[in-house]
Each structure stands twice: as structure tokens, then as C-alpha cells.
Amino acid sequence: xxxxxxxxxxxxxxxxxxxxxxxxxxxxxxxxxxxxxxxxxxxxxxxxxxxxxxxxxxxxxxxxxxxxxxxxxxxxxxxxxxxxxxxxxxxxxxxxxxxxxxxxxxxxxxxxx
Amino acid sequence: xxxxxxxxxxxxxxxxxxxxxxxxxxxxxxxxxxxxxxxxxxxxxxxxxxxxxxxxxxxxxxxxxxxxxxxxxxxxxxxxxxxxxxxxxxxxxxxxxxxxxxxxxxxxxxxxxx
Numbered sequence: 329x330x331x332x333x334x335x336x337x338x339x340x341x342x343x344x345x346x347x348x349x350x351x352x353x354x355x356x357x358x359x360x361x362x363x364x365x366x367x368x369x370x371x372x373x374x375x376x377x378x379x380x381x382x383x384x385x386x387x388x389x390x391x392x393x394x395x396x397x398x399x400x401x402x403x404x405x406x407x408x409x410x411x412x413x414x415x416x417x418x419x420x421x422x423x424x425x426x427x428x429x430x431x432x433x434x435x436x437x438x439x440x441x
Numbered sequence: 442x443x444x445x446x447x448x449x450x451x452x453x454x455x456x457x458x459x460x461x462x463x464x465x466x467x468x469x470x471x472x473x474x475x476x477x478x479x480x481x482x483x484x485x486x487x488x489x490x491x492x493x494x495x496x497x498x499x500x501x502x503x504x505x506x507x508x509x510x511x512x513x514x515x516x517x518x519x520x521x522x523x524x525x526x527x528x529x530x531x532x533x534x535x536x537x538x539x540x541x542x543x544x545x546x547x548x549x550x551x552x553x554x555x
Contacts, residue, residue, distance in 0.1 A: 332484075359541060369479075369529055371545040384542055418484060422541055427473055427492040430535075430543050432485040 331355050334419045334433035341409055342441055349404045349436045351419030357431075358424035359383070360402035362394060365416040365435070374417075377402055378424050409440045443468035443534050445546035453552040454522050462517040462549050464506075464532030473535040474515040475543070476506055480528045488530075491515060502526070527553045 334351040341347050353360060361384075362374040375394040376384035382394070391407040406413060419433040444467045454460055466472055473492050477485040489500025496508040506517045515532060532546040 361543070369548045369550075371485075371531065371548075373542055373544070376542065420485075420543075422543075424541070428535075428541070429475055429487050429490050430541070431487075432477075434484040 332419055332421055332431050332433040334417075334436055336436060337434060338437050338439075340439045340441065343409055343411060345409050346405070346407045347409060347438070348406070349417055349419075349438075351402050351404070351433060353400055353419075353421040353431070355421055355431060357421040358399055359422050360396065360399070361420040361422075361430065362402065362404050363418040363420060363432075365418060367415070371418070375402075375404075406438075409438075411440050414438055414440045443472070443536050443544050445532050445534050445544055447530075447532055447546040447549045449549045450547070451550045451552065453554060455554045456524050457521050460517075460519045460522045460526070460551070462530050462532075462551070464515045464517065464546060465513050466515065466532070466534045467513065468534055468536065470536075472515075474506075474508060475533040475535070476500065476504070476515075476517050477531045477533060477545075478502075478528050479531065479548075485531065488517070522551075522553055524553045524555065527551055 332353045359378045361376045377396045380396045393405045396402045416435045418435045420430040422430040446465045475490045476488040488504045491508045529548045531548045535543050
């Protein structure tokens with residue numbers, strides 16, 4: 329049973345399109361995240377939600393909009409895709425306390441052409 | 442703001458040799474520290490973590506790490522590397538007691554020679 333699952337695994341789309349990536353966790357965690365991994369493997373947090381409330385919103389273009397319908401789901405919608413959005417996007421979840429680790433999904437490789 | 446540095450971008454070792462991957466962090470309070478491994482095309486898997494107590498922590502796959510507060514370091518070690526250990530390794534520090542922010546280092550790519 330996959331703990332953190334995200335779909336799709338691969339996404340190839342044209343510039344200007346709008347796309348969504350879905351994430352679900354079955355760990356009962358309160359906090360969920362989106363991370364972006366660039367071509368140099370650098371991981372940077374984009375958003376963090378706790379119990380459906382936005383906690384962290386890093387400097388991310390407004391074209392990126394997270395949505396958390398419930399605490400088990402955190403989706404990422406991207407408008408007007410640009411070439412520079414090509415990356416691997418990881419969803420993660422954790423308990424909402426200090427001494428806990430994050431559990432990661434398998435990633436979504438987004439390629440904008 | 443906290444940060445994590447991993448001085449070695451790429452390390453190559455022979456199978457059976459010992460390994461040490463370096464990690465330094467910058468964080469004012471007692472940090473929560475982690476090592477994750479990422480195999481090609483995969484997500485991140487937790488190797489080990491340090492929250493408090495014994496500064497030498499054991500993880501999965503035969504890895505261990507030692508927290509040294511005086512050096513702000515949390516180096517990862519393995520006495521004998523296997524070919525399957527070839528991957529990208531990330532050190533991370535977590536901040537906050539509510540709404541965690543896991544900050545990752547740039548990663549170290551490990552290659553293993555047969």
C-alpha cells in the first residue's frame with residue numbers, strides 16, 4: 329500500500345497549457361508539502377499545508393496554486409506552463425510536530441515543450 | 442534561516458571500500474537532521490534521522506551518522522559500500538514545531554566502482 333502517491337508519474341505538455349498533479353497520503357499525517365527538484369537535483373520547498381491550511385508559501389510564481397480538499401490530499405495546479413517549469417515535483421507528508429521525518433512520493437517528471 | 446551544505450558534489454568509491462559523506466548545517470537551535478537517498482527515477486527514502494540523545498545513529502542498509510554539535514556536522518558513513526548504494530544522497534535539516542520545513546542540501550552523487 330503506497331504511503332504517498334502522486335499522479336501522473338510523467339507529464340509532457342506544451343507551453344501555455346494548464347496542468348494538475350495530484351497527491352494523496354494514507355499515513356494519517358497532518359502536514360503535506362510540494363517540493364521542486366531541478367535539473368541539478370536541488371530540492372526546494374514550494375508549499376506546505378497543515379490540516380488544509382497553507383503554512384509555507386515560498387517565492388513561487390502565482391501560476392502555481394496548491395489546493396488541499398482534505399488533509400490527505402494536496403494537489404498542485406500550474407497555469408500557463410513555461411519551459412522553466414520542467415522539473416521533478418515531489419509531494420511529501422509528515423506529522424505536524426518537530427521530531428518527525430517526511431515521507432516522499434515517487435515524483436512527477438514534468439516536461440514542458 | 443537554516444541551511445545545509447554538502448561539500449562533495451560527486452564521490453566515487455570502490456565496492457567494499459568505506460564511505461563518508463559530509464554534511465554541515467546552519468541552524469540556531471537543536472536541529473532535527475536527516476539523511477535521505479534517491480535512486481535514479483525514484484523518490485526519496487529515509488536512511489536515518491537524529492532528533493536527540495545518542496549522537497551516533499544507525500539507519501537502514503548499514504548506514505550510520507554522527508551528530509557533532511561543535512562542528513555543526515552530521516556525516517554519513519558506511520563501512521563497506523555495495524554497488525547498489527550508487528545513488529544521490531541528501532542531508533536535510535528540519536525547523537519548526539508546527540508546519541515543518543525540511544531544508545535539503547544540494548546532494549552528493551555516489552558512484553561505486555566494481
